[in-house]
Amino acid sequence: MTQVKHSQLLNALNGMQPSWPGLHPTASWAAKERLYYWTNVTDDSALFLAREQQFGRERLGGCRLGWQPNPVSKMLWSRILLSSAGGRTLKSGASIATSNGSLFLRFKSSKTLPAQETEDGTLIYTQGAMPDVARDILSKRHADNGAFFVCDLRDMAKKVELWREFLPRVAPFYAIKACRDPVVLNGLNTLGVNFDCSNKGELSAVLNMGVSPSRIVYANTVKSPPDIEFAHHHGVRLMTFDSAEELAKVKDKGARLLLRIQADETGSQHSFNTKFGCTFSEAKSILQQAQNMGCSVVGVSFHVGCAYQSTEIFSHTIARAKAIFDVAANMGYNMTVLDIGGGFPGGLRRQHYFRKVCESIRLATDLHFPESSGVHVIAEPGQFFVTSCYALIVQVIGKRLREVVVDGISQPHQELFINESKDNCVSRNLYDYLDVSIWPLQEPLERPNDVLTTVWGGTCNPIDCIQARKPLFEAHVGEWLLMDNIGAYSLSRASGFNGLPFAPVHYIAADEDACAVRRILDASPLRSGYCQPESVLKEALLAQWRTETTTRDSRVAAAAAGALQC
Template identity: 30%
Template sequence: MSKKGDRYVESTKDFEFDLERYISEERFQRIKTFCRDKETPFLVIDLWKVARKYQELQDGLPFAKIYYAVKANPNEQILRMLIDKGACFDIASIHELDQMLRLGVSPDRLSYGNTIKKARDIAYAYQKGVRLFATDSDSDVLKIAENAPGSRVFFRILTDGSGADWPLSRKFGAHPDTIYRIILSAAELGLDPYGISFHVGSQQRDIGQWDHAIATCKYLFDATREQGIALRMINLGGGFPANYRAPTLATEVYTREITRFLQEDFGDNLPDVFVEPGRFLAGDAGILVTEVVLIAKKSEFNQYNWVYLDVGKFGGLIETLDEAIKYPIYSERTGPCQHVILAGPTCDSVDILYENEKYELPADIEEGDLLYFFTTGAYTQSYCSVNFNGFPPLKAYVFDEEEFREKECVAP
């Protein structure tokens, strides 16, 4: 270990980044040209990548209806492109409902997928034409029956999220035995029990989690049929992975195995099948560009430099909470590398991105340098704070290669 100025440098290896895993060098150069002179931090959305991921999923699960999870990235150019491709949409609030209706989407292409909703919001969605609602509790079923009579409902079962980088257990869904009782209650209240949904956890690496959840759906299909209720749909939820630092299996492996799980339980006569991708469609399309604001050392005897950026947890990188999502980070500098601690710019002590997971960056990185966070198209701009510490919401620019035009949009 050598010393450079007042900074310790790990010089045993050079900084390495497999750029081609995320984007071709030629395309990256065009995007950097597109971004020239823009003030950091900002997000670039490569619209072509969203379209490509949509086609991948459509090819792998041709029998499924794709409901894009609007919350992942509600950018209107993404939404318009998916509307043109015939996608359906999973909405989490009446505000997303209004956005989709304003874009001309027919309400029969919308699913109110949030199990936590006010009675007046249910009534509003029903008045606007929505007839498909998710639920997982007695109280919510009663509110749907009173404010959206006769609607189709699907019932979310509890999963533990094992194997997921961002688990969704406990808050959503209910035990299958509880769901069984709620299904019977919904039928008695005049609702149409349509199907079962689940979510195996976001960025799910264990494909076997779908196997167990689908088997649970089959159990509920059989149990409710004995009571004269014919469930007709399985909603596979999200969970399909984006391309972060840790490798995942190819999309075709996920879709092939999930198809096999469905056929093992339901044979060739499958029920209606829905999927709700969000991260999978939008994640790979994003490049977040940030500037190094400060490089500091806490102690002369601590080998790790702190590298502070102009974006952090409150500016769009909240999924670094507990270092759950590990974004690939690229620097244009080369040469010997060093391990660093990465943090954001706000006056909040939790605004540390990676401390336990030490990232390697070029040892000669300087204040004012740009870093590129790949796979940041999902849950970044839509997650950022409005005005914390006075920092404005993260801006986004859509890179539409066909027309090479720039659209600036501030997070809603």
């Protein structure tokens, strides 16, 4: 960690807002291990802990920090266990020994985080971590005790940066089936990410944002004729296929085709090969028929599946793709696109594995498709961008204690019932793969995961089991929990089964993005985060809403122009 001078820290503290009383040059300061902390021993004493990240306003155990002063070595305030405190989280009234003597700590009383609020009650924050924002939302709610999401758009932006750092040659086409939240789609579009769509509905969602059709891959090997006609009419040309039968549907549509091949799925827990992709021998026959029909096959695509154990499945399949490129070249084709599909891990605790996957891909593409080859490499990441930027906040609505026998030994077992479900907003068959973890939002926050626990969804479905017989902390009826890594295939698969509501989404955005987020939310007639109700609205209602929105926007623009002239 970068060393910071005592004087620098004090100067930074002096730059805080006047509304934040006191950390001044008389404040005591000490450093223990890799953490910095200091306190004012006068009124409104507070403890601040720093890591090497961005210095901004956050909350720490009830403390409210001031606005960003001069940056100090990219430091971020957060709640951290100090070894000097005997492994305890420091609380108000705690006393610790330091090289400067004993320090007495008293935290400032908790204050709510500022947030913009839309007409329908959606909150937009520009500061705070997910747990702090979740607690703030809970403090502001009264009658409504339903579950809700917190979406940190800053996390999504960091994922885009991470992708470009570790896969600089690979252009990402976001698979919008993972999460079609309009705020997410607009955010990724602003960041220059392209889009992977699989039908007319998804194509419409992206085209309506003003995305150029050249930035879309129609990645569905079996497409309906009306959807193909829609894509053709709107200029979407790049699309996948895996059979000669599909060629007849697209031969006169000006399509630039990617032949999807079966991937090496060794160790993959979710196989795609059963439904998608052709074999090597089938590929040669399909290419010949495409040539006879005058179809333009410009490259190869594949998808390795998900929950795989070895990163080598990418390198093995890229080698297979090269063999197809060679066969095609001998037939007179000039292929220029390699689509390496999706399946990129995006969870909070899987970034190290993502880096290993990227290393395997870089080595394989440099070997088989060097930049000098002229081949453009693209991919279809979905869950990578959105998994960790969403958390689902749920309440324990019921609890049952039983004794169970495991390996011949009787032990306590708690069954928790929550106000959400795998039949609604909780990821279904991908729950374990996405590495979802459950955390307490209320004190005590540091609880051992030492109770065998089954978590049930709050529906009448007898198999609505979210996780079965796994270690978890002791929880109680009425308390709120945070489920992380839950942004992929949750909102997009919510169904409202058994009368469960669609959990609303609240957002955390960078300062410069908050107004844009609000504009997107205000312009939509749907609940924040969702798209699927569009399919059940009567067309007349949608047309009426579009007309009213256009009229309102025109009036606002005219009023703004008049104000500028004045």
